[in-house]
Amino acid sequence: MVRPINQEVGMTAPGTDAQVLFVGYNAAYLRAIDGRVPSGSVVVIEEPDIIRKRNLRDAPTGFDCLERIVPARYQQSAEALDTAVELAAVRPVAAVVPGLEYAVPATAALAAKLGLPGATEPAAQALRDKVRLREVAGAGGVRNPRWREVHGPEDILAFAGDGPVVVKPANRQASVGVQLLDSVDAETAARAWARTSTAAEYEQVPDRELTWRFLAEERLRGPxxxxxxxxxxxxxxxxxxxxxxxxxxxxxxxxxxxxxxxxxxxxxxxxxxxxxxxxxxxxxxxxxxxxxxxxxxxxxxxxxxxxxxxxxxxxxxxxxxxxxxxxxxxxxxxxxxxxxxxxxxxxxxxxxxxxxxxxxxxxxxxxxxxxxxxxxxxxxxxxxxxxxxxxxxxxxxxxxxxxxxxxxxxxxxxxxxxxxxxxxxxxx
The missing domain is CATH 3.30.470.20 (ATP-grasp fold, B domain)
Structure with missing residues (x-):
């Protein structure tokens, strides 16, 4: 039996018409819950540029659960915080759900702002930045490969020597820009840096300039x-x-x-x-x-x-x-x-x-x-x-x-x- 979304615990009384905020539009998620959650109970916050690039203005007509998509910046931006507070003032919010990888920090911040369960902001920041993840996970006793943040091909070469290495963005997704190098010399390092540092995802990120970080890691062997x-x-x-x-x-x-x-x-x-x-x-x-x-x-x-x-x-x-x-x-x-x-x-x-x-x-x-x-x-x-x-x-x-x-x-x-x-x- 599917439990109705409007029975929110600790925030509103049973029967209140609460909404669920998704940060980031995820059609597969919406398709999976459509018919299992109340009609019009979901509101999606999405970047204005992504709404335009992915032609999402009419997307709510395709899902009974989706009331609307609200434009607001959330990728490396705090604008969505104010938007969420405005939405909550009109209609109580039951939960804040990360729809996409780039939405994880904003989702945690919104949940904290609204007093709802979530990842916590420090955890979300670590999950979205592999440099930070390596730091906190290693300090907590989690086994990590040898690693180093890199800022150019010289750093890759200095870290790798002539051995196998992984070069990748620290805060992208879907294996974008990730490379496995069997050996490294000056030319290989330059090519790897050029490809990793210019990796692009046109429909997944807004047009404004964002900050990207990069790291090199020991290449591990095993399943x-x-x-x-x-x-x-x-x-x-x-x-x-x-x-x-x-x-x-x-x-x-x-x-x-x-x-x-x-x-x-x-x-x-x-x-x-x-x-x-x-x-x-x-x-x-x-x-x-x-x-x-x-x-x-x-x-x-x-x-x-x-x-x-x-x-x-x-x-x-x-x-x-x-x-x-x-x-x-x-x-x-x-x-x-x-x-x-x-x-x-x-x-x-x-x-x-x-x-x-x-x-x-x-x-x-x-x-x-x-x-x-x-x-x-x-x-x-x-x-x-x-x-x-x-x-x-x-x-x-x-x-x-x-x-x-x-x-x-x-x-x-x-x-x-x-x-x-x-x-x-x-x-x-």
Whole structure:
């Protein structure tokens, strides 16, 4: 049973027509909660430039739950604070939810301003800046790679020597600008700095000048995992470990995910210990975390952590595996309402992202065949004839995805691979 949003605990009396504020427009989130929350109960705050770039003025007509989108600056700006106070003066606010990665600091600040549960502002700042995250996580005993903030190619070269290194922005998203370098010389460092420092996301950020930071890190070896956790007042109330597959080469874009990860008891406990140490280290209070790790010989080592619902359809995979409604539960959590979550999965789930040879798409075939295979829940292609396919350099370059479930990890992995193989994207 879905708990109604208008029963806010501690802020307004039951029956009050409270609203939920989302910072950042997330169509997938709205689609998932539409029909499960009251009509017109959601208001989205979005950057004016992004509303224009993404043609969002008419977006509320596509969702029963969405009352309107309010323009206000929130990326590296405090303007949205005043906007939220004005909205709360007209209609009580039940919860403030981060819709996007760049909205995490503003969401925490708004929740604090309105006296609602949230990440806390210091935690949100650490989650949005990998330099700060390295500082506080390391001080709290969380295992980190060797790292250094960099300001140019000379810093990259000085840090790396001639060894393997990771160069990346400290406060971007979706693997944008991230590079894995096998060896470093002056020319390699210059190229890496140029690409990392000029990484762009036209539709995801406003046109005004923003501040970006960069760092170089020791390149770790080992399988990659993520931990998704719901946290209430600093205590983890739900957690899942996901096994990740990343493409070979200089750009570590995710190729697929499988959850829950097939781990032995010792590895499972190691990830549990690591995520609890991270929660304590950054002072995270209430919300959702998506922490990425590499399992080295020494144990889980932190790659990065986000304070919002993960992308790559991971929430959909969790819902399929655990029979949950995580997006609705997160709203309840941030409204300080009780939530009941399972301790173990019912099945396994997996996603595989579709690739195609670089070039112009001439044909897409096999989608219906893939969709009809056992256990397949989704088979979607995001490119069409005449569209250009680029080599993968970030998550935005992938051509689509397939999702499948099964009784165990081996069966689910095979089902998603079979669905991937059934789809043909021809380029020329």
């Amino acid at each position: 990659e995992y993520s931990v998704e956790a719901l946290v209430r007042r600093g205590e983890i109330i739900f957690e899942n470990v996901t096994a990740k597959t990343v493409i070979e080469g200089p750009y570590p874009v995710e190729l697929g995910h499988l959850l829950p990860a097939p781990l032995d008891r010792d590895a499972q406990e190691a990830f549990g210990t690591a995520i609890r140490a991270l929660v304590t280290a950054i002072g995270f209070r209430t919300g959702i975390l998506h922490a990425e790790w590499i399992l080295t010989d020494a144990g889980p080592t932190l790659v990065e952590c986000a304070g919002r619902c993960p992308g790559d359809y991971l929430i959909d995979l969790i819902d399929l595996a655990y029979d949950t409604r995580i997006r609705v539960d997160l709203i309840d959590l941030l409204a300080d309402r009780p939530v009941t979550l399972p301790r173990s999965p019912r099945r396994t789930s997996a996603i595989r992202f579709l690739a195609a040879a670089p070039g112009t798409v001439t044909e897409v075939a096999g989608v219906d065949t893939a969709q009809a295979l056992p256990g397949v829940h989704a088979a979607e292609v995001d490119v069409e004839a005449g569209q250009e396919v680029r080599p993968w350099a970030s998550s935005w370059d992938r051509a689509g995805h397939v999702i499948a479930t099964g009784p165990d990890a081996a069966a689910t992995r095979q089902r998603v691979l079979d669905a991937d193989a059934a789809i043909r994207i021809t380029t020329g």
